[in-house]
Amino acid sequence: MSVQGTAAAPALLWAPAAWVGGRWQAGVLLRAGADGLWAEVRAGVAAPPGAEVLPGPVLPSLVNAHSHAFQRAFVGLAERRDSAHDDFWSWRDRMYGVALRITPAQLRALAAQLYAELLDGGYTQVCEFHYLQHAPDGSRYADPAAMLQALADAAAEVGIGLTLLPVLYERAGFTQPALRDDQRRFATSADEVLALQRAAAGMGALVTAGVAVHSLRAARPASIVALAERSSGPLHVHVAEQTAEVDDCLAATGCRPIDWLARHAPLDARWQLVHATHSVPGEIAAVARAGAGVVLCPGTEANLGDGLADLPGWLAAGVPLSVGSDSQVLRAWPEELRWLEYGQRLALRQRNVAADPGHEPATAARLFERVRAGGAAAAGLPRWGLEPGARADLLLLDASCPGLAGLPASHLLDGLVFAAAARPFARVLVAGRWRWPDDAAVAARAGRAAAVMHQLWAQ
Incomplete structure (x- = not known):
């Protein structure tokens, strides 16, 4: 995945599982405030009306x-x-x-x-x-x-x-x-x-x-x-x-x-x-x-x-x-x-x-x-992770990718660190905004970087 696009996420997100409090917890509601910080993180709840139901587990970046x-x-x-x-x-x-x-x-x-x-x-x-x-x-x-x-x-x-x-x-x-x-x-x-x-x-x-x-x-x-x-x-x-x-x-x-x-x-x-x-x-x-x-x-x-x-x-x-x-x-x-x-x-x-x-x-x-x-x-930040007051950042895992597919939820981090051959992050949230691939921007950015490499090493 290459990231360039951006859009505000709904204020309410719900994940089937999330890394909260140092462990995987089920049914996690995450509410982002207008300031780009998590206003509420609550586990063990059903998806409320109006929430974006995420298709997989999430963890902090x-x-x-x-x-x-x-x-x-x-x-x-x-x-x-x-x-x-x-x-x-x-x-x-x-x-x-x-x-x-x-x-x-x-x-x-x-x-x-x-x-x-x-x-x-x-x-x-x-x-x-x-x-x-x-x-x-x-x-x-x-x-x-x-x-x-x-x-x-x-x-x-x-x-x-x-x-x-x-x-x-x-x-x-x-x-x-x-x-x-x-x-x-x-x-x-x-x-x-x-x-x-x-x-x-x-x-x-x-x-x-x-x-x-x-x-x-x-x-x-x-x-x-x-x-x-x-x-x-x-x-x-x-x-x-x-x-x-x-x-x-x-x-x-x-x-x-x-x-x-x-x-x-x-x-x-x-x-x-x-x-x-x-x-x-x-x-x-x-x-x-x-x-x-x-x-x-x-x-x-x-x-x-x-x-x-x-x-x-x-x-x-x-x-x-x-x-x-x-x-x-x-x-x-x-x-x-x-x-x-x-x-x-x-x-x-x-x-x-x-x-x-x-x-x-x-x-x-x-x-x-x-x-x-x-x-x-x-x-230099006061908090980090899926907790109130921390910046509203998270990683949405693609649990079907090689290295994670079929693992029990309790072992997803083990698979991510020791078995996943690819980077299995389906989506990334930063300060309450989703970042997603934009092929034209990705190609342009890669082209600029490659041109700089050529310029530097031609010298």
Whole structure:
């Protein structure tokens, strides 16, 4: 399914089954208010007169808590090795080649294609960790928020919610006081990030804004603390993605990266630690005490050879979790959850690692519910899911599709994450409006994105 069209749904919807309160419930009435939020969600009722009776079960969409939209142009173009060694750092150097060329108009075209794909993949909100700020030569655009505006315009075209996170980026490494020349488009101070956040906050009805720190290696400690103290909304940071980053942080500061944040940054529920791949138990405990969240990106972490996060440790500590598409090699949340669990199975040589036999024995259900709940804080939203006060978003499942057909209702999430070969979302609702395929718009958008790809790689 490709999404472009839009129409207001009836105020009353009724589903034969829906994921409410962390479990499947039968006969669910959903009433959306004029403000695009759920006004009423009630289970165990018959379909009332005037309600749209949905033809299948529904569940909440998820927040995509970490995205670099411009990296959609790089997908499929870094899967060859021309030297004896290839790792995250060599991938990063090649990725900068895209970052140095893309214009605001090109970014809008690519982001629109990406956001439509994410909507297809079951996300209705995407958090853009945005560090590509300036013109290709490093000079400031007349409108400093031009690249942010391109992302907001793309999201509005597709009809997906957007959390814009302008990024603090000051230096090339712990011992390098300035940026490299190929990082010239990223340069920002804390003041500039705050100004960009203010600009982003007014970019659309479905747009929220927070801030981000690229990483501990890329920002000065005083700037990180100042940004945290002066900003509002969610605050995201790449942390402990690579072992080299951990080693460099230890050498420069005497602390591991997550430990440094726990000791020196005012960690609280606003903070979202992206990747947190390489942690130790004491760091997990410190994050749990602070109430901060962790954003896992299993597809990208696998693609880049980052390693495996301590999923059992984060789950056991009760740390809020969410998932993100990051470099866009995967663009559907069922695939991310599958990779999240399968990586653990391969490493530990066990099955159903994320399950909790004493409380939630279903692996997919436990993962889904944890990332559903954690996505709200990552996006800067007060609620998320099929509950009053949350935005009126949902996914209508096609229970007849391969992988789901014939399963009992209690196992639909298991089938969705571990058996469905296709993305079985028949319809998507965002803020009380249905999004549906529009073949002409889909073809035009795909054509624009393909043209941008040709332009970038012809250079």
